[in-house]
Amino acid sequence: MKPLLEVKNITMKFGSLVANENVSFAIHDNEIVSLIGPNGAGKTTLFNCITGFYRPLGGRVAYRGRDITGMACYEICKLGITRTFQIVKTLNEMTVEENVMTGAFLHTRSRKEAAAITEEILDLTALVRKKDIPGANLTIADRKRVEIARALATKPRILMLDECMAGLNRTEIKDVMNLCLRLKEQGLSLLIVEHIMEAIMPISDNVVVLNAGKKITEGMPQDVVNNEEVIKAYLGDRYHAKSKKS
Amino acid sequence: MVKNKKTLIILTAVLALLPLITQTKAVLNAFILLLIFATLGEAWNLITGFAGQTSFGHAAFFGIGAYTSAVIFYRCGVTPWLGMILGGIIASVIAAVMSYPCFRLKGHYFAIATLAVAEIIKQVFVSWSYVEGATGISIPIIHRSSGFGRRLFYLQFSDKLPWVYICLALFTAVIFLSSYLENSKMGYYLKAIRESHEVAEAIGINPTNYKLYAMIISAFISALCGSIYAQYILYIDPFMMFSLDISMKIVLLTVLGGIGNIYGPIIGAAIFIPLSEFTRIKLGGSGTGIDLMIYGLLIVLITCFRPKGVIGIAEKAAEKFRGKKTGGGGSIEAAS
Numbered sequence A: 001m002k003p004l005l006e007v008k009n010i011t012m013k014f015g016s017l018v019a020n021e022n023v024s025f026a027i028h029d030n031e032i033v034s035l036i037g038p039n040g041a042g043k044t045t046l047f048n049c050i051t052g053f054y055r056p057l058g059g060r061v062a063y064r065g066r067d068i069t070g071m072a073c074y075e076i077c078k079l080g081i082t083r084t085f086q087i088v089k090t091l092n093e094m095t096v097e098e099n100v101m102t103g104a105f106l107h108t109r110s111r112k113e114a115a116a117i118t119e120e121i122l123d124l125t126a127l128v129r130k131k132d133i134p135g136a137n138l139t140i141a142d143r144k145r146v147e148i149a150r151a152l153a154t155k156p157r158i159l160m161l162d163e164c165m166a167g168l169n170r171t172e173i174k175d176v177m178n179l180c181l182r183l184k185e186q187g188l189s190l191l192i193v194e195h196i197m198e199a200i201m202p203i204s205d206n207v208v209v210l211n212a213g214k215k216i217t218e219g220m221p222q223d224v225v226n227n228e229e230v231i232k233a234y235l236g237d238r239y240h241a242k243s244k245k246s
Numbered sequence B: 001m002v003k004n005k006k007t008l009i010i011l012t013a014v015l016a017l018l019p020l021i022t023q024t025k026a027v028l029n030a031f032i033l034l035l036i037f038a039t040l041g042e043a044w045n046l047i048t049g050f051a052g053q054t055s056f057g058h059a060a061f062f063g064i065g066a067y068t069s070a071v072i073f074y075r076c077g078v079t080p081w082l083g084m085i086l087g088g089i090i091a092s093v094i095a096a097v098m099s100y101p102c103f104r105l106k107g108h109y110f111a112i113a114t115l116a117v118a119e120i121i122k123q124v125f126v127s128w129s130y131v132e133g134a135t136g137i138s139i140p141i142i143h144r145s146s147g148f149g150r151r152l153f154y155l156q157f158s159d160k161l162p163w164v165y166i167c168l169a170l171f172t173a174v175i176f177l178s179s180y181l182e183n184s185k186m187g188y189y190l191k192a193i194r195e196s197h198e199v200a201e202a203i204g205i206n207p208t209n210y211k212l213y214a215m216i217i218s219a220f221i222s223a224l225c226g227s228i229y230a231q232y233i234l235y236i237d238p239f240m241m242f243s244l245d246i247s248m249k250i251v252l253l254t255v256l257g258g259i260g261n262i263y264g265p266i267i268g269a270a271i272f273i274p275l276s277e278f279t280r281i282k283l284g285g286s287g288t289g290i291d292l293m294i295y296g297l298l299i300v301l302i303t304c305f306r307p308k309g310v311i312g313i314a315e316k317a318a319e320k321f322r323g324k325k326t327g328g329g330g331s332i333e334a335a336s
Helices: A043-051 A075-081 A096-107 A111-124 A140-152 A172-185 A220-226 A227-245 B002-021 B025-050 B058-076 B080-102 B108-126 B150-152 B163-180 B185-195 B195-204 B208-232 B244-257 B264-288 B292-305 B310-325 B329-335
Strands: A004-013 A017-027 A030-038 A059-065 A079-081 A157-161 A190-194 A205-211 A214-219
Touching: A004 A043, A004 A075, A017 A043, A017 A059, A017 A205, A030 A043, A043 A075, A043 A079, A043 A157, A043 A190, A059 B292, A075 A079, A075 A220, A075 B195, A079 A140, A096 A140, A096 B185, A140 A157, A140 A172, A157 A227, A172 A190, A205 A220, A205 A227, A214 A220, A214 A227, A227 B310, B002 B025, B002 B163, B025 B163, B025 B185, B025 B244, B025 B264, B058 B080, B058 B108, B058 B208, B058 B244, B080 B108, B080 B208, B108 B244, B163 B185, B163 B208, B185 B195, B185 B208, B195 B208, B244 B292, B244 B310, B264 B292, B264 B310
Parallel strands: A017 A214, A030 A190, A030 A205, A079 A157, A157 A190
Antiparallel strands: A004 A017, A004 A059, A205 A214
């Protein structure tokens, strides 16, 4: 099957710092792919390269066979790839409803249509009760939810979530997990950057592990967690040796 | 939105009836200036209040509008109505050409750039002999016995009442346009751009294009105001039309009334213009500047205590009133 999104040999440097080196992976239709790795592994940079916020120094990104490397991010969004931000960027002076509505206007001029999309998304993300609260007054959990809702309102084929669960409590994480699964049911593909393993592993179809800018492995969740390289990357050599003994 | 329309219609009706109370020349004069500046404030609000791009150079568009209609009337005898439209178009084109590169700048730097652009345009007009340079243009007066039709055609009236209604018509059109834009795709997009450039781009908005649209509309409206102002006072020169004073008046009265709110400019103008006109009349030559002192104090107080302007105070009061009615339910909701 032809992949929906193909990332090939992406390389990105900031000065002499290599943030991504020859990273390749693919996202297929109706698939949840997660991107994990220790802090500073280059996950967000990769995100930015895919969504057009950065222009990668080398490699290419193809969406449905079309080269989108270096396209402006608003154009990439129009094609069907929408992202959220790790540091949530709620539109503070707008209400939750208006936040989502702004996203909903992407494929329509009509206020009525946008309102219909907004209502549907608010319902899906369980924000209906909070729709009149200004962005500035939201809790972090709700902000993250709004972030996802606003992205969803643009009706993407691929939704890219950048650490949308960090800082949430168990119930809230559970909610986001369920939402991800529901979106997959609806036919979306998701690319998720996340640190919380117990949340990401059960829902992922494919896990890509980055360390120091390089992809160290990729595969089914259960295989990845037992991979030596991955354990080493997360725990360091010393602890790795211990875990081997036990 | 329906509720909004109702408020707007009531507002317009009240404004239309105001001149019937008194026909004193000074009062009507203040009323005309008030409407012109409220319209300018609405125009400025589009680019700064909604899109968040602070412009300190709106006098440039105002002046271009004034000069276009005045020059083609003075040189070729063409009706100012046509000049007004032409002025709007020229101002829009200049706005687009000037702001396209300036939109690469963010925040204060954009504001400084607009200030510079306005100053450049002023200098061009000062040294341009075809438009009489620094001497300015006295708009030719049509014959005293002209009938109303001819007066309307050449936009010169012997009394002030027609001016009130022309300005009111323009203001009404502009505030309805603002209200429409605010609730349309463009309004949402402009506000998203104001709040976060990155979010805007991430949800498929091309920020440069939308800022450009807002600037073009804003410049067009400002130019219309300029044409009307020129015909109203019948004399223009570059120092008056392109002055920083006018740019600042537009900025400050909108900030005073409430930036980013369609009622802000009219409220601000309703406070500021009468204040400046009547202190000027009452205190005469010795009192020039008193209005600015009072006004300066108001601005300082507003920006310190109520950054959302007078409209912010009104909203807060309304909230309190509503809160009392529902037993404070509203505030609990907001807190949760």
